[in-house]
Amino acid sequence: MKVKQSLKHELIKLLKKTRAWLGPILVFILIMVAYPLTVELTNQSLADAFFPVLFISCLMVMMLATEGIFLEDYEDGSLEHLLITGGSIYQSVFIKILVHWCFIGVPVSIFGALFNIGVGNTVNSSILLLPSLLVSTYIFLILFCFGNSLSLTKGSVLGTLITMPLLLPMLVILGKLTTAIMFNINYFGFLILLFGILSIIMFIFPAIISKIIKTHLE
Amino acid sequence: MLREILIIVIKKFIHQFASPKTYFYQVNRIYPWLLYISLAIYLTAIVWGLFFTPKDFVQGNSYRIIYFHVPASFIAQSLYAAMAISSLVYLVWKVKLAAYLSRSIAPVGATITFIALVSGSIWGIPTWGTWWEWDARITSTLILFIMYLGLISLHNSFNNFDKADKLFAYLSIIGFVQIPIIKKSVDWWSSLHQPASITLTEKPAIDAVMLYPLFMAIIGFSGLIACLVILSSKVQIYKREKTKNWIKNYV
Numbered sequence: 001m002k003v004k005q006s007l008k009h010e011l012i013k014l015l016k017k018t019r020a021w022l023g024p025i026l027v028f029i030l031i032m033v034a035y036p037l038t039v040e041l042t043n044q045s046l047a048d049a050f051f052p053v054l055f056i057s058c059l060m061v062m063m064l065a066t067e068g069i070f071l072e073d074y075e076d077g078s079l080e081h082l083l084i085t086g087g088s089i090y091q092s093v094f095i096k097i098l099v100h101w102c103f104i105g106v107p108v109s110i111f112g113a114l115f116n117i118g119v120g121n122t123v124n125s126s127i128l129l130l131p132s133l134l135v136s137t138y139i140f141l142i143l144f145c146f147g148n149s150l151s152l153t154k155g156s157v158l159g160t161l162i163t164m165p166l167l168l169p170m171l172v173i174l175g176k177l178t179t180a181i182m183f184n185i186n187y188f189g190f191l192i193l194l195f196g197i198l199s200i201i202m203f204i205f206p207a208i209i210s211k212i213i214k215t216h217l218e
Numbered sequence: 219m220l221r222e223i224l225i226i227v228i229k230k231f232i233h234q235f236a237s238p239k240t241y242f243y244q245v246n247r248i249y250p251w252l253l254y255i256s257l258a259i260y261l262t263a264i265v266w267g268l269f270f271t272p273k274d275f276v277q278g279n280s281y282r283i284i285y286f287h288v289p290a291s292f293i294a295q296s297l298y299a300a301m302a303i304s305s306l307v308y309l310v311w312k313v314k315l316a317a318y319l320s321r322s323i324a325p326v327g328a329t330i331t332f333i334a335l336v337s338g339s340i341w342g343i344p345t346w347g348t349w350w351e352w353d354a355r356i357t358s359t360l361i362l363f364i365m366y367l368g369l370i371s372l373h374n375s376f377n378n379f380d381k382a383d384k385l386f387a388y389l390s391i392i393g394f395v396q397i398p399i400i401k402k403s404v405d406w407w408s409s410l411h412q413p414a415s416i417t418l419t420e421k422p423a424i425d426a427v428m429l430y431p432l433f434m435a436i437i438g439f440s441g442l443i444a445c446l447v448i449l450s451s452k453v454q455i456y457k458r459e460k461t462k463n464w465i466k467n468y469v
Contacts, residue, residue, distance in 0.1 A: 154375045158372065161367075162365075162368040162389055165396065166395070169399055208388060212385065215381060215384045215388075216381070218381070
């Protein structure tokens, strides 16, 4: 399949299921709305603890977004069909992740930056936050796709269990980034580090995922 | 000519040793030697360390748990590396024995990591005044523990051993990125845990009186863990090869 055709294919598949792309975004908004309700203190403490909540909820939403991401294709045989007709699973996986990021990762990042203003942080910090959120949601998506491809037929709990340990170094970097944004020191260093991680795993992980899917199809 | 013969001999040796049957019999032969020698070394190190080394200037007697904690945490990481390497061997050369080995290392590794965590927190009470701290080294070791458990649960959730072995191998190789992070966590982040006292490149920061028993403890402990891995791999071979004739004859 050509890239354009594959892209169209994945787009139609995702957009047909409104629940699959709108659901995670709505869950994210609900978490963000629920957060101020749980804090009864002043506005300042709301703003202080916002970044950790934001990152963890991004993580959880990406987990929801990738739930059963390959399962439907596996069960209706389109993955097997792709393999038999000599199509590239690598390309299919890469485009699938990209499409999911465009329809879930990007809106979630934008809403996250908006809610950051909502809890009383400065607009400047939101502008700094947005690119790091865009990159980190992509990284989360790729890694959760990896976990879900491993536990393809066994549900996403197992997939999450084996992916979370791999994601924790990412959360450490995001934690460092929070301090960098707040005091505006060394921010670009961390952003470039995130870009570096993304540029490595963006191309390597689809290859690994396609190998794993081939193992499942044997 | 000579080179070709040598290559043939080496290949034959590797192929022979890679068959579970030969491995089983060879391992049975060396197992008692390994067990008793490493037990002797470890006990000597413990007696030496506990009774014949001086008190630490700052920590007093409580530092003596080093003869247990350091070998355990060292081996917890090394076992993961061993598991990843044998997974790589399985994926590249399709050696079945490597898959059995990597699967049998996982539960041993989980146990040792747990021991390292517990002994570390026991050491933390008199020294740092807290038994747990959300600190780089401790948290990353906890992650390693969860990683081991995740690997085991991944393998157990598939009935098809071939598929389970392959998926296990992929995950353990990807999970290897954690090991340098754990290793370097004390240098990269400001941490309560001290940096490594013994490194390959620099002079050890620990006094020779305490260093020699520590080295002996590490060697002895590694031997004991190797015995555990051998036992665990024998269980795996029993499980996987139970339909083969030689196993029936052996039993």
